[in-house]
Amino acid sequence: MNSRRVVITGLGALSALGNDVKSNWQNAKEGKSGAGAITYFDAEKFKTRFASELKGFDPTQRLDRNDIKRSDLYTQYGLYVAAEAMEDAGLDVSQLDSPFDAGVIWGTSQGGMNTFEKEMKEFVANDLTPRFNPFFIPKYLVNMASGVISMKYGFMGINYTPVTACASSNSAIMDAFNYIKWGKAKVIITGGSDSPITEAAMGGFNALKALSTRNEEPTSASRPFDVDRDGFVMGEGAAALILEEYEHAKKRGAKIYGEVVGAAMTADAYHLTATHPEGAGASQCMKFALEESGLTMQDIDYLNAHATSTPTGDLSEIKAISRLLDGNYDKLHISATKSMTGHLLGAAGAIEAIFCVKAINEGIIPPTINTETLDPAIPQGVQIVTKSAIEKKVKVALSNTFGFGGHNASVVFKEFV
Known part of the structure; x- marks a missing residue:
């Protein structure tokens, strides 16, 4: 096909x-x-x-x-x-x-x-x-x-x-x-x-x-x-x-904001409401989406995290991301825009997709607000954008969403060239 x-x-x-x-x-x-x-x-x-x-x-x-x-x-x-x-x-x-x-x-x-x-x-x-x-x-x-x-x-x-x-x-x-x-x-x-x-x-x-x-x-x-x-x-x-x-x-001469180059879904097969503690399903979901796009996590400039502000969920996502980065934290910047919008449940991925596209278009990564002291369990070197936005050339962005029932979904957006 x-x-x-x-x-x-x-x-x-x-x-x-x-x-x-x-x-x-x-x-x-x-x-x-x-x-x-x-x-x-x-x-x-x-x-x-x-x-x-x-x-x-x-x-x-x-x-x-x-x-x-x-x-x-x-x-x-x-x-x-x-x-x-x-x-x-x-x-x-x-x-x-x-x-x-x-x-x-x-x-x-x-x-x-x-x-x-x-x-x-x-x-x-x-x-x-x-x-x-x-x-x-x-x-x-x-x-x-x-x-x-x-x-x-x-x-x-x-x-x-x-x-x-x-x-x-x-x-x-x-x-x-x-x-x-x-x-x-x-x-x-x-x-x-x-x-x-x-x-x-x-x-x-x-x-x-x-x-x-x-x-x-x-x-x-x-x-x-x-x-x-x-x-x-x-x-x-x-x-x-x-x-x-x-x-x-x-x-038809349409303006183009960017393109979708990869997407995937997996299941945690773990718990009704909790994410897998080690982020097993989430990690594989991101990996599948990246493989379809022909990219690796080292190619991602910005990741809009699912990160809802729950004690277990945020850490499991960071573990999943860290597994794919394998200690190479220099390029990737992460933020959680739910800190500003709240959690839109079934609409969360859509509003966060728009933030990813706008980050690519304008070279600005929105912040994670209210995060004063990072959880000490987060690995040293992970770059979470807090307090205020940063300017950065964003060619590729990845958006994560995870749902009750163990549903994981990741989408990769890319600058249109």
């Missing part, structure tokens, strides 16, 4: 750092935190009372009333960033030989959690009388964002949703890359969205002891690799990338 080049021609982003790519990137470079007190519900009785909520999000800026009425928040977020990415790419279905040449592969971890909670609360409030909204089922289904995005743009090709917990959008990017590389599509909207700042999600993750409980200092709560880290900060949002077959992009 012939292998085709896969380039990135459009970007869209939505997180606590901003409602478009420009503001997200600017605030990430400046090391700003999006965390604050929860406003979506009364969190007074919760162990964690803060999260990284969107700021001033107005869906009517990009969506019509029917889009909003018929969609859960996670789908609205997906539609919103897809619209930005499509506009950025200057793309519409009329530029395709066939609508079956274009598709959508969209990741999420929880789908319509907001809708499910709301409908069940109303069911109980109505004395268990079933008066469900007719849009209840289509709003909460995890595949609905991919379906609705395809309807919006008339893309009739490959369309589905990989669900691999917090690795979901990296899984989606990998699949989109593969389908284009194999010649089964020319354009795919990919990425992911999640809206998990809900009572059930916050309470459930608290029960797992996965969330930080620094309620008095939310902006400094997410501290990846720090000796005093105590869990992640819940975030929400979405990000989209337009992946396109190179010759197709070239023919």
Whole structure:
């Protein structure tokens, strides 16, 4: 099977750092935190009372009333960033030989959690009388964002949703890359969205002891690799990338941000929620992705770490990276942008993919904020960018995401030449 080049021609982003790519990137470079007190519900009785909520999000800026009425928040977020990415790419279905040449592969971890909670609360409030909204089922289904995005743009090709917990959008990017590389599509909207700042999600993750409980200092709560880290900060949002077959992009004169050159997935086969303590699956995942790209870890300039700020997870990832570096730490710089955005769960890989692409485009590596004292278990020489961004020529970047269930997904991005 012939292998085709896969380039990135459009970007869209939505997180606590901003409602478009420009503001997200600017605030990430400046090391700003999006965390604050929860406003979506009364969190007074919760162990964690803060999260990284969107700021001033107005869906009517990009969506019509029917889009909003018929969609859960996670789908609205997906539609919103897809619209930005499509506009950025200057793309519409009329530029395709066939609508079956274009598709959508969209990741999420929880789908319509907001809708499910709301409908069940109303069911109980109505004395268990079933008066469900007719849009209840289509709003909460995890595949609905991919379906609705395809309807919006008339893309009739490959369309589905990989669900691999917090690795979901990296899984989606990998699949989109593969389908284009194999010649089964020319354009795919990919990425992911999640809206998990809900009572059930916050309470459930608290029960797992996965969330930080620094309620008095939310902006400094997410501290990846720090000796005093105590869990992640819940975030929400979405990000989209337009992946396109190179010759197709070239023919229509599209601007090109970079290209995807390798991707892989593995399983830890170890634990429901914990990563493998030695990073066995993660290490092999990165190795497979690099082998496909024809590169080694020594070729990577920037690695956007999964690093959620959990005690065990951060260290297992560093062990996995160190195994591949074999003591050669001089070139690679690492940062964890979840310290600013919070953890977007199924959308994490997508927003971090955009940070990788922007790092390549601008020669700037965003920081890991709040990390004051590195965990002494981290090997000497590992270069973690803390406190403020650094300037560095970035030709190749690697993004890691790992999900509950032992899912690992890595994607390699490269400067387009």
